[in-house]
Amino acid sequence: MIGAPAGDPALARDSTPGTDGHRRPMIALREVGKTFHLGDTAVHALRDVTLAVREGDLLAIMGPSGSGKSTLMNIIGCLDLPDHGRYVLEGVDVRRLTESEQASIRNRRIGFVFQGFNLIARTPALENVELPLVYAGVARRERRRLATEALESVGLGDRLDHQPSELSGGQQQRVAIARAIVTDPALLLADEPTGALDSVSTASVLELFSELNAQGRTVVLITHEEEVSRYAKRVVRLHDGRVVSDERRTGAYDVPPGLAARTAHTEALPA
Amino acid sequence: MIRDSARIAVRAILGNRLRSALTMLGLIIGVSSVIILLAVGRGAQGAIAGELEDLGTNVLTVLRRGEVGPNQTGTQSRDIELSLDDVQALQDRGAGGGILRAVPVLNTGVTLTWRGATYAPSSFAGTTLDYLAAQNVRVDAGRAWDAEDERRRERVVILGRTVSRELFGSENPLGQRISVNGRRFEVIGLLKAQGGGGPFDEDDVILVPFGAAESNLTGTGAELGQILVQATSQETTTLAETTTRETLLAEHDIEDPGEADFQIFNQAQIRAVADTTFGLLRLLLGAVAGISLLVGGIGVMNIMLVTVSERTREIGIRKAIGAQRIHIVGQFLLEALMLSSLGGLIGVAVGVGVAQIGTEAFQPVVTWTSVLVAFGVSMLVGLFFGSYPANRAASMRPIDALRFE
Ligand SMILES: Nc1ncnc2c1ncn2[C@@H]1O[C@H](COP(=O)(O)OP(=O)(O)O)[C@@H](O)[C@H]1O
Ligand SMILES: [Mg+2]
Numbered sequence: 001m002i003g004a005p006a007g008d009p010a011l012a013r014d015s016t017p018g019t020d021g022h023r024r025p026m027i028a029l030r031e032v033g034k035t036f037h038l039g040d041t042a043v044h045a046l047r048d049v050t051l052a053v054r055e056g057d058l059l060a061i062m063g064p065s066g067s068g069k070s071t072l073m074n075i076i077g078c079l080d081l082p083d084h085g086r087y088v089l090e091g092v093d094v095r096r097l098t099e100s101e102q103a104s105i106r107n108r109r110i111g112f113v114f115q116g117f118n119l120i121a122r123t124p125a126l127e128n129v130e131l132p133l134v135y136a137g138v139a140r141r142e143r144r145r146l147a148t149e150a151l152e153s154v155g156l157g158d159r160l161d162h163q164p165s166e167l168s169g170g171q172q173q174r175v176a177i178a179r180a181i182v183t184d185p186a187l188l189l190a191d192e193p194t195g196a197l198d199s200v201s202t203a204s205v206l207e208l209f210s211e212l213n214a215q216g217r218t219v220v221l222i223t224h225e226e227e228v229s230r231y232a233k234r235v236v237r238l239h240d241g242r243v244v245s246d247e248r249r250t251g252a253y254d255v256p257p258g259l260a261a262r263t264a265h266t267e268a269l270p271a
Numbered sequence: 272m273i274r275d276s277a278r279i280a281v282r283a284i285l286g287n288r289l290r291s292a293l294t295m296l297g298l299i300i301g302v303s304s305v306i307i308l309l310a311v312g313r314g315a316q317g318a319i320a321g322e323l324e325d326l327g328t329n330v331l332t333v334l335r336r337g338e339v340g341p342n343q344t345g346t347q348s349r350d351i352e353l354s355l356d357d358v359q360a361l362q363d364r365g366a367g368g369g370i371l372r373a374v375p376v377l378n379t380g381v382t383l384t385w386r387g388a389t390y391a392p393s394s395f396a397g398t399t400l401d402y403l404a405a406q407n408v409r410v411d412a413g414r415a416w417d418a419e420d421e422r423r424r425e426r427v428v429i430l431g432r433t434v435s436r437e438l439f440g441s442e443n444p445l446g447q448r449i450s451v452n453g454r455r456f457e458v459i460g461l462l463k464a465q466g467g468g469g470p471f472d473e474d475d476v477i478l479v480p481f482g483a484a485e486s487n488l489t490g491t492g493a494e495l496g497q498i499l500v501q502a503t504s505q506e507t508t509t510l511a512e513t514t515t516r517e518t519l520l521a522e523h524d525i526e527d528p529g530e531a532d533f534q535i536f537n538q539a540q541i542r543a544v545a546d547t548t549f550g551l552l553r554l555l556l557g558a559v560a561g562i563s564l565l566v567g568g569i570g571v572m573n574i575m576l577v578t579v580s581e582r583t584r585e586i587g588i589r590k591a592i593g594a595q596r597i598h599i600v601g602q603f604l605l606e607a608l609m610l611s612s613l614g615g616l617i618g619v620a621v622g623v624g625v626a627q628i629g630t631e632a633f634q635p636v637v638t639w640t641s642v643l644v645a646f647g648v649s650m651l652v653g654l655f656f657g658s659y660p661a662n663r664a665a666s667m668r669p670i671d672a673l674r675f676e
Contacts, residue, residue, distance in 0.1 A: 074670050079670045080669075080670040103594065103595050104593065136593065
C-alpha cells in the first residue's frame with residue numbers, strides 16, 4: 001500500500017465530486033501575472049496564465065529554463081502570491097488567506113518535492129519525514145507510525161535512521177517524497193524532482209509519482225525532460241511566462257505494468 | 272513540540288561546537304565577572320566593617336586639625352597641640368560628660384632591631400594601659416605592663432603579631448631585648464592577632480608605656496599624636512563628643528567652634544565614609560560586570576544572526592512544509608536560551624569557584640542574590656538578543672528562504 005492513511009481527522013480530505021458529476025477544479029488560476037524587479041529591469045516571470053487542474057490529474061509543466069515554471073509552481077503551492085489575477089485552491093481564494101492559514105494549507109493539503117531534495121541536514125530520515133506532522137501537531141507515537149509507513153511505502157523501510165548525507169541522491173529524493181505524502185495531501189507538487197538523478201533513479205521516482213497519482217492524488221510535475229512527460233496525463237508548456245500549449249494525452253502515458261490494475265478505475269477525462 | 276524544538280536546538284548547538292563554545296564564552300565571562308566582582312566588593316566591605324567594629328563603636332579619636340591620620344609625626348607648630356593637660360581636663364569631666372576614659376597617645380616613627388633584624392612598624396603608640404581597653408585589644412601571650420611599670424617608666428614593649436613575626440620569625444620574642452631607635456626595651460607581651468592585613472594591618476603595631484616613650488623616644492612634653500576618648504556607653508557617644516569639643520575649646524581658649532584646632536572623629540563618621548566609598552566601588556564593579564554581560568549578549572545575537580542566515584534554506588524548507596511563525600521563532604529562541612543558560616551555568620560555576628580564592632586580607636563573599644541575578648540576567652540577555660534573530664528567521668518569506676543559496 002502506497003501512502004499513509006490519515007491518522008488525524010484534520011488531515012482527512014473531502015473529495016466529494018460536484019453534484020453535476022464533474023469534478024470541481026482543484027487548482028484554478030485566472031490571468032495570473034508575476035513580475036520580479038531586479039534594479040531597473042522588470043522580469044515578467046508569468047503573464048496572464050489561466051489554468052485549471054482537476055482533481056486526480058497528473059500534470060506535467062514543461063518549458064525552457066527561465067520560462068516561469070518554478071514561479072508558477074510556487075504560486076500553486078502557496079509559497080508565493082501572484083501580483084495580479086486570481087488563484088483559487090480547492091475553492092478558496094488564496095489571496096484572502098492569512099500567512100498562518102497559508103502555512104496550514106501547505107502543511108495539510110500540499111506535499112512538495114524539490115529538485116535539490118531539500119532534506120534537513122544532520123537529521124535522520126525518519127525525523128525529516130515526521131516534520132510536517134510535528135507542525136500539524138500530531139502526537140509522537142502516531143507521528144512515528146505514519147512516518148515509518150511513508151518511508152516503507154517508498155521502499156526505505158530499512159533506512160529510517162540514516163542521515164541525508166548517508167543516502168544516495170535517489171534515496172534522498174524518496175525520503176523527500178515520503179515527507180511530501182506523510183500528511184496524505186490532496187496535491188503533490190514536484191519541481192524538477194529528477195533533475196539531479198541518474199536515469200535509473202529517475203525512472204523509479206517517476207513511477208512512484210505515477211503510483212501516487214493512481215491513488216487519486218493530484219500531481220503537478222515540472223520537468224524539461226520529454227521522457228518524463230510520458231507519465232503525464234496532461235502536458236502544459238510555458239514559454240516566456242505564457243502558456244503556449246496544453247495537451248491532454250489520453251492513453252499516451254506508460255502505466256508501469258504492476259500498476260495497471262490499480263489505475264483501471266481512473267476515469268479518462270475528455271480533453 | 273517543545274521537545275522537538277529542544278532536540279533541534281541541541282542538534283544545532285552540538286553541530287557547531289566551536290562556535291557555540293565561543294558564543295557561551297562571552298556569557299561565561301560576563302556571569303562569572305558579575306559574581307566575582309560583587310563577591311570581592313562585599314568581601315572588602317565586610318573586612319573593613321569588621322575592623323571598624325573591633326575599634327569599638329563608643330570611641331572618639333581627637334586629632335590636631337589638619338592631620339589626616341593617627342600616625343602622623345610632624346609636630347612643627349608648637350602653639351597648636353594636644354597635651355596631657357587636655358587629657359586630664361577630659362578625664363575630669365568624667366561620667367557626667369559621658370566620658371569613661373581619655374587616653375593620651377604619643378606617635379613617632381621607630382625602627383626596631385634585634386640580632387641584626389630590622390623592622391619599622393607602621394604604627395607606634397606611647398600610651399597608657401587604658402589604650403588596650405579603648406581599642407578593644409588584649410594581650411594573649413606574656414603580660415601587659417602594670418601601673419608600677421608605668422610609674423617607673425620601665426622600658427618594656429608589647430608587640431603586634433606582624434611586628435613579632437618580622438623581627439623574630441619563629442623564635443619566642445618574650446623576654447628578648449630589642450632596640451627601639453637605639454634604646455633597649457624588653458618584650459613582655461604580644462597582642463592578640465586581629466587579622467585584617469593589607470594596608471589596614473592592625474597587628475603591625477608596637478605599644479610602649481607613656482612615660483618610657485616620653486623619656487626615651489619623643490622627649491618630655493612632646494605633642495600628643497591623638498587622644499582617644501571612650502564614652503561610657505554607645506548611647507552617650509554623642510554627649511561625650513559634645514563634652515570633648517567644649518572642654519578642648521575651653522582648654523585652648525578658642526571661642527568660635529569654627530576655629531577649632533582639633534578634629535573629633537567618631538566611628539559612625541568613619542563608617543559612613545567607608546560605606547559610601549564601598550557603595551560606589553560596588554556600583555562601579557557592578558557596572559563593569561553588567562557591561563561584560565551586555566557584550567556577551569551581543570555575542571549571542573551575533574552568532575544567532577549568523578546561524579539564521581546560514582540556515583536560511585532550512586527555514587525555507589520548514590516553512591514550505593507548513594511550519595508556523597511560532598514554530599520558527601520558538602526554535603531559534605530556544606536555541607538562544609539554551610546557549611545563554613548553559614553559558615550562565617558555567618559562568619556561575621567559574622565565578623563561585625574563583626571567588627573561593629581569598630587572600631589573607633579578606634575573603635570574597637558570594638551571595639545567592641548575585642548568583643541568581645547573574646544567571647537570570649544571562650537568560651534574559653539570551654531571550655532579548657535571541658528574539659531579534661528569531662523574528663528575522665520567522666519573517667522570511669518561504670520562497671525567498673528557499674531560493675537562497
Ligand atoms: N525571486 C526572484 N527574483 C528575481 N527574479 C526572479 C525571481 N524568481 C524568478 N525570477 C526570474 O523569473 C524568471 C522565471 O523564473 P523561474 O520561474 O524560476 O523559471 P524556470 O523555473 O522555468 O526555470 C527567470 O527569468 C528568473 O530569473
Ligand atoms: Mg525552475
